Amino acid sequence: MIAELGQLGLSLAFALALFTSVFGFWQFSRGRVSHEQLARGLTGTALLTFGLICLAFLALMSCFVLSDFSVRNVAENSNILLPWPYKIAATWGSHEGSLLLWVFMLTGWTAAVALLSGNLATGFKVRVLSVLLLLQVAFLLFLLSSSNPFERILPAALAGRDLNPLLQDPVMVIHPPMLYMGYVGFAVAFAFAVAALLEGRLDPVWARWTRPWANAAWSFLTVGIMLGSWWAYTELGWGGWWFWDPVENASLMPWLAGAALIHSLAVTDKRDALKSWTVLLSIIAFALSLLGTFLVRSGVLTSVHAFATDPKRGIMILALLSIVIGSSFVLYAVKTRQVGLGGKFAPVSRETLLLINNVLMVTALFTVMLGTLYPLFAEVITGRKMSVGPPYFEAVFAPLLLPALWVMSVAPVSQWKQMSFMETLKHVRVPFVLAMLTAIAIAVFGGKASPWSFVGCAAAAMLFLATIRHALHQLAKLKANGGSRALFDRVRVLGLTYWAMIVAHIGVALFVAGVTLVKTYQLERDLVMKPGQTEKISDWSVTFIGVDNGSGVNYKAAHGVFELTRGKGTTIYLLEPEKRQYVASGQVMTEAAIYYSLLGDVYISLGEPDANSSETEQAWGVRIYYKPFIAWIWIGCLFMAAGGVMTLFDKRYRRKKGAVA
Amino acid sequence: MFKSKFVKRLLLPLAIVGAMAVTVYAIINAFSDNLTFFYTPTQLAQGEAPNDRSIRLGGMVEQGSMQREAGTLNVSFRVTDMKNTITVTYTGITPDLFKEGKGVVAEGMMKNGTFVAHEILAKHDENYMPPVLKK
Numbered sequence: 001m002i003a004e005l006g007q008l009g010l011s012l013a014f015a016l017a018l019f020t021s022v023f024g025f026w027q028f029s030r031g032r033v034s035h036e037q038l039a040r041g042l043t044g045t046a047l048l049t050f051g052l053i054c055l056a057f058l059a060l061m062s063c064f065v066l067s068d069f070s071v072r073n074v075a076e077n078s079n080i081l082l083p084w085p086y087k088i089a090a091t092w093g094s095h096e097g098s099l100l101l102w103v104f105m106l107t108g109w110t111a112a113v114a115l116l117s118g119n120l121a122t123g124f125k126v127r128v129l130s131v132l133l134l135l136q137v138a139f140l141l142f143l144l145s146s147s148n149p150f151e152r153i154l155p156a157a158l159a160g161r162d163l164n165p166l167l168q169d170p171v172m173v174i175h176p177p178m179l180y181m182g183y184v185g186f187a188v189a190f191a192f193a194v195a196a197l198l199e200g201r202l203d204p205v206w207a208r209w210t211r212p213w214a215n216a217a218w219s220f221l222t223v224g225i226m227l228g229s230w231w232a233y234t235e236l237g238w239g240g241w242w243f244w245d246p247v248e249n250a251s252l253m254p255w256l257a258g259a260a261l262i263h264s265l266a267v268t269d270k271r272d273a274l275k276s277w278t279v280l281l282s283i284i285a286f287a288l289s290l291l292g293t294f295l296v297r298s299g300v301l302t303s304v305h306a307f308a309t310d311p312k313r314g315i316m317i318l319a320l321l322s323i324v325i326g327s328s329f330v331l332y333a334v335k336t337r338q339v340g341l342g343g344k345f346a347p348v349s350r351e352t353l354l355l356i357n358n359v360l361m362v363t364a365l366f367t368v369m370l371g372t373l374y375p376l377f378a379e380v381i382t383g384r385k386m387s388v389g390p391p392y393f394e395a396v397f398a399p400l401l402l403p404a405l406w407v408m409s410v411a412p413v414s415q416w417k418q419m420s421f422m423e424t425l426k427h428v429r430v431p432f433v434l435a436m437l438t439a440i441a442i443a444v445f446g447g448k449a450s451p452w453s454f455v456g457c458a459a460a461a462m463l464f465l466a467t468i469r470h471a472l473h474q475l476a477k478l479k480a481n482g483g484s485r486a487l488f489d490r491v492r493v494l495g496l497t498y499w500a501m502i503v504a505h506i507g508v509a510l511f512v513a514g515v516t517l518v519k520t521y522q523l524e525r526d527l528v529m530k531p532g533q534t535e536k537i538s539d540w541s542v543t544f545i546g547v548d549n550g551s552g553v554n555y556k557a558a559h560g561v562f563e564l565t566r567g568k569g570t571t572i573y574l575l576e577p578e579k580r581q582y583v584a585s586g587q588v589m590t591e592a593a594i595y596y597s598l599l600g601d602v603y604i605s606l607g608e609p610d611a612n613s614s615e616t617e618q619a620w621g622v623r624i625y626y627k628p629f630i631a632w633i634w635i636g637c638l639f640m641a642a643g644g645v646m647t648l649f650d651k652r653y654r655r656k657k658g659a660v661a
Numbered sequence: 662m663f664k665s666k667f668v669k670r671l672l673l674p675l676a677i678v679g680a681m682a683v684t685v686y687a688i689i690n691a692f693s694d695n696l697t698f699f700y701t702p703t704q705l706a707q708g709e710a711p712n713d714r715s716i717r718l719g720g721m722v723e724q725g726s727m728q729r730e731a732g733t734l735n736v737s738f739r740v741t742d743m744k745n746t747i748t749v750t751y752t753g754i755t756p757d758l759f760k761e762g763k764g765v766v767a768e769g770m771m772k773n774g775t776f777v778a779h780e781i782l783a784k785h786d787e788n789y790m791p792p793v794l795k796k
Contacts (some may be wrong), residue, residue: 237757347673367688374692385699389719392695396688526734526753579757588757607754612731619732621754 006059185217507639
């Protein structure tokens with residue numbers, strides 16, 4: 001019954017979105033109905049489809065929570081023994097469920113645009129909502145025709161096949177929603193761009209409208225990717241945080257496009273420049289989100305996340321992808337001249353610096369795309385299987401993105417339109433000297449320095465110091481110019497968007513510092529340990545106590561106990577890694593144990609029991625890693641996301657109608 | 662510094678084109694260095710694989726072929742595609758889904774008729790089989 005209710009919600013939403021968007025476009029072109037009326041109608045539809053999809057989503061969720069194994073999707077991705085938080089997470093653990101989540105997010109964003117766009121010009125609002133509703137139609141059609149999450153099976157299954165044990169992790173409960181909020185959020189920026197192209201008019205107001213939406217989407221995507229990376233670190237048992245797996249790359253590409261987009265939107269907003277570039281980036285960011293969905297959900301990749309193997313679906317997503325991307329690029333090609341390039345600027349100016357970073361990010365994006373898609377195309381054409389290793393991505397990424405950090409250090413002190421290069425560099429003299437000293441100190445005291453680790457540390461320190469200096473300098477300047485003496489007032493005068501930039505850039509510095517330090521100073525040791533044996537790693541001592549039998553609700557486990565002490569310290573930390581075997585699927589999973597700290601994690605996971613030892617003195621294969629500063633990677637990402645979220649609260653973007661045309 | 666306006670005008674585009682050429686060259690270079698090809702035991706047995714660069718070997722771990730050396734992390738096993746088998750050696754902790762009778766992908770090089778792997782790839786799906794075996 002509940003499943004049928006959900007099915008009904010999906011079908012109604014599809015019919016409603018189809019009718020309103022087609023009817024809306026038709027009436028709009030004939031000019032019969034006033035814009036106000038149309039806008040009201042579209043707003044109503046957007047809210048209604050959101051309500052209906054909410055209903056469908058909740059219906060699927062309750063099927064999972066109530067373990068209704070007559071629904072195929074539930075039978076295949078849940079189990080009677082599964083703890084309830086994972087039953088909820090299983091709602092989006094499968095192909096069908098995750099597409100429903102996609103559509104759910106899309107209707108959610110559409111409803112948000114409908115509600116929060118009181119200050120949009122009415123004609124523009126009509127176009128934006130129509131584009132978003134058309135996207136809903138396309139995705140609902142795909143969902144209903146090839147991936148219906150509510151399909152029944154007869155006879156019903158007894159206990160369900162179980163959720164993939166890898167996905168049974170607290171982080172995996174929130175990773176997909178965050179990631180999809182980001183992916184789908186770029187649909188809003190895309191709809192704004194398409195609407196502007198249709199209207200043939202692009203002004204700073206358009207950029208101001210788009211900015212908060214793009215920032216929000218990018219922040220969600222940042223958190224989503226960060227959670228995925230953290231999950232890989234804790235759950236895959238390899239201690240790495242990024243594998244350059246095609247599925248990870250699929251999320252990195254829209255992220256890079258999004259990062260470029262939010263900066264070029266800033267230029268268009270402030271200076272009315274780089275207009276067609278900004279529009280192009282809006283389209284590319286969403287196109288890459290769709291490509292990401294295609295790569296992960298079509299089954300073209302045999303990798304961690306690609307659980308779908310139905311070629312029909314792949315072809316449908318590909319068709320959807322080509323129609324959306326193809327038509328928007330055609331529109332772009334036809335209309336971009338009308339839109340124009342926008343404001344002029346000198347070769348040495350803040351616009352140029354931002355453009356340089358944009359180009360660097362887009363280049364990085366295409367190198368990732370080459371490494372991700374080439375093996376797929378090559379296999380289709382030559383029939384040979386191949387893969388591109390992580391060393392490729394590492395070799396191209398550092399040289400492309402480290403210069404970007406230097407530009408980021410300088411850009412905030414640079415001037416719009418035109419500036420003196422030497423004058424600008426004066427502002428970053430002190431941070432530069434301090435950053436160099438920091439990098440030298442790290443190389444001298446830390447040892448093991450390589451040219452890349454030096455450059456990485458220097459760039460991160462430079463960005464951090466230059467950003468802090470800039471904030472302090474701005475505050476001091478306000479005071480000198482007769483601003484309020486109270487620090488709080490001066491902080492407020494600078495505006496939330498300014499502080500958002502400061503926070504996000506500090507995040508980038510922390511991230512790069514973390515990546516560089518963990519890459520340079522990590523220690524990895526795989527060995528066989530007997531009970532009682534002690535192993536030194538960095539200044540930690542790890543003692544293997546033994547392995548006993550443990551169990552959870554839906555698994556049995558070999559449960560290891562390790563004692564951890566630092567230096568000559570007397571505090572003992574217990575680490576308890578497990579090797580689990582899940583009852584329903586029989587799948588074996590390594591659960592690492594990690595001691596977290598800001599300065600470095602100790603990471604222990606169990607391998608196999610040693611072949612030739614007695615049962616009482618059973619030795620085990622053990623993996624002990626020391627990961628210095630790895631936490632900075634995730635903290636850095638959180639800072640970046642926090643920056644994006646802060647901009648949403650800036651009053652600048654909440655001006656009422658009237659103020660804009 | 663520069664004599665004529667003409668030279669000045671030409672310099673910027675030339676610098677941009679030069680930078681692009683260097684970047685593209687570096688990318689393509691890194692790319693071709695790190696392209697790893699995939700081989701089956703039969704292809705290896707016929708000597709089709711190069712000896713001087715890392716390759717991937719895919720197949721099934723033969724039943725009863727796995728030997729773990731006591732007190733070390735050395736493992737040896739045979740990979741088969743039902744026509745030929747190749748002996749693989751590896752030192753380290755093997756992934757959870759690495760089992761006899763299951764699919765495996767190993768990365769490494771041939772040395773004296775043995776495949777010395779430096780990585781055993783985790784395939785996080787119990788039902789995964791290298792495409793070669795599906796046919």
